[in-house]
Amino acid sequence: MNTIVTVSANPAIDLFLDVPRIVMDEVLRATDVRRVWAGKGFNVSRTVSRLGHPTLATGFVGGYAGMAISTGLAEEGIPTDFVRVDGETRTNVMIVDAATGRHIKVNQPGATVDVAAQAAFVARVTHLVQPGDFWVLSGSLSPGMPADFYAMLIELLHARGAFAALDSSGVALRAGCAVRPDLVKPNIAEARELTGNPLASPDDALQAVNAFHAAGARRVALSLGADGLILSDGNECWHIQPPxxxxxxxxxxxxxxxxxxxWALAHGKPLREVASWGVGAGSAYAVADQLPVDAKPAVAALIERLTITPLKP
Ligand SMILES: Nc1ncnc2c1ncn2[C@@H]1O[C@H](COP(=O)(O)OP(=O)(O)OP(=O)(O)O)[C@@H](O)[C@H]1O
Ligand SMILES: [Mg+2]
Structure with a gap:
């Protein structure tokens, strides 16, 4: 079976601290502490792993936080192949006020990925890539990385006969689109930023999808939160509305x-089913803040409740 390989260019540990009340200039006592391995690529690997498909998580990690991530993912059954960097992988802190539900979130920029680490990663990808594999490039780039890093990877993957999906924002997304990725997955904010389209109506959403095609993307998955997904390959286009x-x-x-x-593309499913498995997984996740370890039944049950509409691309 093909492997779904994910790339997390700027991973993090997300540290959640629940406190009874946020009070400035006082020592707050946490009533609950949780750590999440928070590369966006890790979330994708976790999803396909829970759907029963082989996956590998790659990217850059450093220091003790990097070791914790490697060990933590291994404990979840997600194999990793990371390039180590000199600095410490960032920890992003979220302090939640239990009384009001309001929070303070502090993100760090992340450890620098220098030219040597970038070259080591390209060598690793060249070694790992197999024709027919599916690669997913997710999230922001680390400090020190050029904006066209994902674009360069997509070209490398295509030259080796692998599929390349891109989920990023801003310049990295624009540069990536230009080299014809097989799939891009903007959300509303990312699509607004890149297309300048306000996305105020269904017509706007369709125009934004076409703007991503015009920018070079072969398939466009525009996710719309509670309004689900528009998925287009330029010939066929579907809107999938979750319940x-x-x-x-x-x-x-x-x-x-x-x-x-x-996952559905890797199984050769037609576009309409691909769209349904996407929204099924996204919405099943949103219900519980995670997918069950054996996720197929929950996703399949959600797919039964979707409203599926063909659109004119
Ligand atoms: N309120 C909701 N009700 C039902 N499904 C939802 C809701 N919010 C999100 N989803 C599901 O999750 C999918 C992705 O949501 P969204 O467009 O918010 O992604 P996103 O902004 O890229 O999220 P993130 O980057 O945090 O992972 C939607 O297409 C839908 O299937
Ligand atoms: Mg997103």
Whole structure:
């Protein structure tokens, strides 16, 4: 079977601290502490692994935090192949006020990935890539990386006969589109930023999808939060509307959606089913803040409740 390989260029440990109240200039006592291995690529690997497909998580990690991530993912059954960098992988801190539900979130920029680490990664990719494999490039780039790093990887993957999906934003997304990725997955904010389209109506959404095709993307998955997904390959186009559900969290739902899409593509499913597996995975994730370890039944149950509409691309 083909492997779904993910690239997390700027991973993090997300540290969640629950406190009874956020009070400035005082020592706060945490009532609950959670750590999450938070590369967006890790979320995609976790999704495809829970759908029963072989995966490998790659990217850059450093220091003790990097070791914790490698060990933590291995404990989850997700194999990794990282390039080590000199600095420490960042820890992003989220302090949640239990009384109000409001929070303070502090993100670090991340460890620098210098030219030598970038070259080591390109050598690693060249060694790992197999024709027919599916690669997913996710999230922001680390300090020190050029904006066209993902674009360069996509060209390398295509030259080796692998599939390349891109989920990033800003200049990295624009540069990536130019080299004809097989799939891009913008959300509403990323699509607004890149196309200048306000995305105020269904017509706008379709125009934004076409703007991504014009920029070079072969398939466009525009995720619309509670309004689901538009998926287009330039010939066929589908809108998939999830049912009304009680959402636990939507953070990371886009990564689950992307995992579902790529899993279905790796199984050779037709575009309409690809779109359904994407929204099924994204919305099943949003219900519970995670997918069950054996995720197929939950995703399949959600797919039964989708409203599927063909659109004119
Ligand atoms: N309120 C919701 N109700 C039902 N499904 C939802 C809701 N919010 C998100 N989803 C599901 O998750 C998918 C992705 O959501 P969204 O467009 O918010 O992704 P995103 O912004 O890329 O998320 P992230 O980057 O945090 O992973 C949607 O297409 C849908 O399937
Ligand atoms: Mg996203």
């Amino acid at each position: 009304q559900i009680a959402v636990r969290t939507a953070v990371g739902a886009g990564d689950a959606l992307l995992g579902g899409l790529v």
